[in-house]
Amino acid sequence: MSENAPKPLSRRQMAWRAAQDIPEGAYVNLGIGLPTLCGDYIPKDREIVFHSENGILGMGPAPAKGQEDPDLINAGKQLVTLLPGGSYFHHNDAFLMIRGGHIDLALMGALEVAANGDLANWITNDPHAPPGVGGAMDLAAGAKEVRILLEHTTKDGAPRIKQTCSYPLTAKECVKRIYTNLALIDVTRDGLVVREMVEGLDLAGLQEVTEPKLTLADDWKKLTAPTV
Amino acid sequence: MSENAPKPLSRRQMAWRAAQDIPEGAYVNLGIGLPTLCGDYIPKDREIVFHSENGILGMGPAPAKGQEDPDLINAGKQLVTLLPGGSYFHHNDAFLMIRGGHIDLALMGALEVAANGDLANWITNDPHAPPGVGGAMDLAAGAKEVRILLEHTTKDGAPRIKQTCSYPLTAKECVKRIYTNLALIDVTRDGLVVREMVEGLDLAGLQEVTEPKLTLADDWKKLTAPTV
Amino acid sequence: MIDKRVRDLAAAVAGIKDGATVLCGGFGAVGEPIALTEALLPLGVKNLVIVANNAGTGEIGIARLIKEGRVRKVICSYPRTTDPREFEAAYKAGKIELELVPQGTLSERLRAAGAGIGGFYTPTGAGTNLAEGKETREFDGKPYVLEKPIRGDVALIRALKADRWGNLVYRKSARNFNPVMAMAAALTVVEVSEIVELGALDPEAIVTPGIFVDRVVVVR
Amino acid sequence: MIDKRVRDLAAAVAGIKDGATVLCGGFGAVGEPIALTEALLPLGVKNLVIVANNAGTGEIGIARLIKEGRVRKVICSYPRTTDPREFEAAYKAGKIELELVPQGTLSERLRAAGAGIGGFYTPTGAGTNLAEGKETREFDGKPYVLEKPIRGDVALIRALKADRWGNLVYRKSARNFNPVMAMAAALTVVEVSEIVELGALDPEAIVTPGIFVDRVVVVR
Numbered sequence: 001m002s003e004n005a006p007k008p009l010s011r012r013q014m015a016w017r018a019a020q021d022i023p024e025g026a027y028v029n030l031g032i033g034l035p036t037l038c039g040d041y042i043p044k045d046r047e048i049v050f051h052s053e054n055g056i057l058g059m060g061p062a063p064a065k066g067q068e069d070p071d072l073i074n075a076g077k078q079l080v081t082l083l084p085g086g087s088y089f090h091h092n093d094a095f096l097m098i099r100g101g102h103i104d105l106a107l108m109g110a111l112e113v114a115a116n117g118d119l120a121n122w123i124t125n126d127p128h129a130p131p132g133v134g135g136a137m138d139l140a141a142g143a144k145e146v147r148i149l150l151e152h153t154t155k156d157g158a159p160r161i162k163q164t165c166s167y168p169l170t171a172k173e174c175v176k177r178i179y180t181n182l183a184l185i186d187v188t189r190d191g192l193v194v195r196e197m198v199e200g201l202d203l204a205g206l207q208e209v210t211e212p213k214l215t216l217a218d219d220w221k222k223l224t225a226p227t228v
Numbered sequence: 229m230s231e232n233a234p235k236p237l238s239r240r241q242m243a244w245r246a247a248q249d250i251p252e253g254a255y256v257n258l259g260i261g262l263p264t265l266c267g268d269y270i271p272k273d274r275e276i277v278f279h280s281e282n283g284i285l286g287m288g289p290a291p292a293k294g295q296e297d298p299d300l301i302n303a304g305k306q307l308v309t310l311l312p313g314g315s316y317f318h319h320n321d322a323f324l325m326i327r328g329g330h331i332d333l334a335l336m337g338a339l340e341v342a343a344n345g346d347l348a349n350w351i352t353n354d355p356h357a358p359p360g361v362g363g364a365m366d367l368a369a370g371a372k373e374v375r376i377l378l379e380h381t382t383k384d385g386a387p388r389i390k391q392t393c394s395y396p397l398t399a400k401e402c403v404k405r406i407y408t409n410l411a412l413i414d415v416t417r418d419g420l421v422v423r424e425m426v427e428g429l430d431l432a433g434l435q436e437v438t439e440p441k442l443t444l445a446d447d448w449k450k451l452t453a454p455t456v
Numbered sequence: 457m458i459d460k461r462v463r464d465l466a467a468a469v470a471g472i473k474d475g476a477t478v479l480c481g482g483f484g485a486v487g488e489p490i491a492l493t494e495a496l497l498p499l500g501v502k503n504l505v506i507v508a509n510n511a512g513t514g515e516i517g518i519a520r521l522i523k524e525g526r527v528r529k530v531i532c533s534y535p536r537t538t539d540p541r542e543f544e545a546a547y548k549a550g551k552i553e554l555e556l557v558p559q560g561t562l563s564e565r566l567r568a569a570g571a572g573i574g575g576f577y578t579p580t581g582a583g584t585n586l587a588e589g590k591e592t593r594e595f596d597g598k599p600y601v602l603e604k605p606i607r608g609d610v611a612l613i614r615a616l617k618a619d620r621w622g623n624l625v626y627r628k629s630a631r632n633f634n635p636v637m638a639m640a641a642a643l644t645v646v647e648v649s650e651i652v653e654l655g656a657l658d659p660e661a662i663v664t665p666g667i668f669v670d671r672v673v674v675v676r
Numbered sequence: 677m678i679d680k681r682v683r684d685l686a687a688a689v690a691g692i693k694d695g696a697t698v699l700c701g702g703f704g705a706v707g708e709p710i711a712l713t714e715a716l717l718p719l720g721v722k723n724l725v726i727v728a729n730n731a732g733t734g735e736i737g738i739a740r741l742i743k744e745g746r747v748r749k750v751i752c753s754y755p756r757t758t759d760p761r762e763f764e765a766a767y768k769a770g771k772i773e774l775e776l777v778p779q780g781t782l783s784e785r786l787r788a789a790g791a792g793i794g795g796f797y798t799p800t801g802a803g804t805n806l807a808e809g810k811e812t813r814e815f816d817g818k819p820y821v822l823e824k825p826i827r828g829d830v831a832l833i834r835a836l837k838a839d840r841w842g843n844l845v846y847r848k849s850a851r852n853f854n855p856v857m858a859m860a861a862a863l864t865v866v867e868v869s870e871i872v873e874l875g876a877l878d879p880e881a882i883v884t885p886g887i888f889v890d891r892v893v894v895v896r
Contacts, residue, residue, distance in 0.1 A: 073849055095784065
């Protein structure tokens with residue numbers, strides 16, 4: 001890292017940054033956890049249709065107090081609402097939408113992403129817990145575009161963006177963009193291209209905590225987010 | 229044929245006879261033409277659910293005059309009605325029901341049936357007309373049970389129940405029962421078993437107009453039908 | 457604001473190109489998007505591949521496209537048309553290709569395209585002429601035929617009502633092939649009797665969610 | 677008269693046998709047929725194979741069957757349960773088998789059983805651990821995994837309303853796996869909040885037509 005200590009984004013700031021890139025009219029699936037927070041930061045003038053793999057399109061925010069409906073939950077099993085224009089359908093149609101390439105954008109969390117866009121986000125190598133995959137593989141293989149939100153490093157400071165994933169894969173070569181607490185990185189045919197970095201960080205500093213070789217885009221910008 | 233000239237059933241009597249065998253509560257698809265007439269002769273105390281491959285369950289009879297709805301047709305493109313309890317669905321679900329074995333009984337017409345239950349009912353060898361298959365192959369391959377209504381012979385007196393079909397097949401080994409104007413014949417592992425014959429016909433007479441070897445059931449009956 | 461409504465038929469079919477694979481809803485004339493289909497004529501496109509259950513009825517819709525020589529090939533289950541037999545005439549004259557597909561297989565191949573399925577094994581057609589040249593394979597001792605997706609460049613759909621998000625409901629047996637075709641094309645265009653306010657369609661009863669729909673035009 | 681209504685839970689689950697493959701609807705506890713699932717306990721069946729999205733929630737439904745040692749194997753997409761972790765405990769003790777299936781593949785394998793499809797090629801899971809031992813094949817240069825149907829001996833379903841023909845409607849996201857499981861079993865048993873008169877359900881809005889349903893019981 002550079003001398004002038006960089007200021008990483010908070011988790012909510014990462015979600016804010018990813019939300020700004022969701023285009024008007026997109027059909028979007030938000031993964032459980034951090035990606036779900038993106039829903040809170042959509043610019044007010046944009047109409048986005050959120051999809052939930054348990055059979056909802058047009059999902060709205062959490063219900064107001066007293067308006068909770070136990071039969072209306074998202075994939076993370078949190079209570080949600082339905083917007084006007086929303087619809088319900090069964091699980092098979094929900095995954096037809098995913099697998100058939102009808103979801104414009106899946107925002108997902110990850111354990112690791114590799115230089116070629118390989119994604120590992122469903123299982124650690126912990127032998128003590130039973131494995132669970134949910135809809136992760138369907139989303140990673142099926143969405144038109146997959147973007148990842150992840151902390152740039154592990155708690156121990158080890159890179160999560162790797163030459164090759166060390167954890168079992170969710171899908172091969174599916175990730176197109178990575179939002180971290182330090183940078184916004186695109187996965188391209190020419191490798192990883194840094195589009196944005198936080199204040200106080202230079203490419204060398206970012207490279208130190210990233211396994212594969214990074215290239216800096218000519219028009220790179222500062223990665224900023226308001227206090228959210 | 230025997231000396232005492234047999235009296236073949238009319239087409240409507242054939243439909244009547246086949247209709248008597250449709251069990252209470254069955255989900256039934258009636259083929260275009262002769263099989264469609266079976267719907268007119270269901271015993272009054274039986275509730276049967278008719279399926280149409282264009283997306284209807286619980287199809288009722290033709291509409292009363294003035295009640296016709298151009299958006300409510302059967303697979304033969306005749307105007308029909310919907311009974312209470314009926315439902316509409318799309319073509320894909322209609323054929324899911326067929327292919328998935330949810331239709332208890334398909335009653336179909338035929339050009340020929342073979343000794344092993346092979347069915348030919350979709351195309352003659354006429355090079356002048358474009359071929360058309362419709363839902364015939366799906367029904368023949370998918371219904372839980374396929375029963376056929378056909379005139380016992382061609383207009384020239386040639387057998388339609390053959391050792392091997394001369395026309396291209398609709399499906400292999402799918403027919404379980406054959407209703408003709410002369411007899412009711414089951415396709416069994418031991419070959420064709422005659423369950424019923426019209427008055428004035430004996431096995432030798434029936435065999436004369438049937439290619440494969442016939443066996444007479446010990447408990448065979450006269451094939452009769454009221455004037456309909 | 458998401459708004460899939462377009463002003464007129466010309467806007468509805470804009471951009472469809474020569475040689476396009478066009479999925480046309482309907483079963484016979486019921487649920488057939490006749491106005492959209494005929495809107496392809498002034499657009500001037502030709503060498504079309506039409507995917508539909510039938511090959512046109514009477515002189516309208518697909519039959520008219522065939523009569524005008526715009527159709528290179530038809531993929532359907534039942535091309536016998538009522539008089540005047542436009543398809544039959546073109547077929548006998550060797551002016552049009554036919555790919556005959558069993559009705560349930562046609563529907564399932566369209567769904568496979570919509571559902572991202574690379575291929576599927578169906579019992580329909582096994583051991584028949586229509587399985588010739590296709591892989592056949594046994595599962596649990598029963599023969600199945602490998603069938604591939606049919607993807608449209610465009611789907612022309614008829615529905616009863618839509619909203620500005622493109623949510624659709626149909627009417628009685630006019631639903632037929634329309635919902636599965638709506639899922640199976642790169643561009644899905646719908647003609648409807650009526651457009652209603654967003655939120656006016658019951659979310660429990662929407663048959664085609666707007667995710668499958670790109671353009672909606674009112675045809676009264 | 678067709679009448680799929682049964683008097684009580686015992687009648688609803690009558691005849692289900694040891695070793696049965698049981699499809700259980702629901703996503704977490706939403707839309708889970710808890711009363712029907714727990715009705716398997718007094719029936720005394722064991723060595724069950726449970727097919728569900730999750731492996732039980734809390735101490736009810738599937739979790740209770742696991743706790744009571746009635747389940748030999750679970751086929752699901754996400755077996756991590758909330759406390760008390762009945763599945764995890766049984767799994768760590770080596771007392772239960774797990775077949776982990778991606779959620780969309782689970783749903784599609786169930787549909788394949790219901791739709792008479794012998795197998796299908798899905799892109800999901802290609803190149804991952806979950807495709808190990810399965811045929812992988814390229815279509816148009818993209819890898820797909822061959823997946824087989826999952827058929828139930830019985831499906832336990834939860835819906836909102838039914839009529840005596842077994843037509844069903846659901847409520848909001850409680851629909852989830854229920855309709856596809858209803859199609860995929862030899863015997864489909866449904867618990868509902870309410871049974872209505874035949875003809876009271878809108879034929880345009882019936883989600884599961886009665887053809888897929890064998891028994892209906894009211895559980896309030």
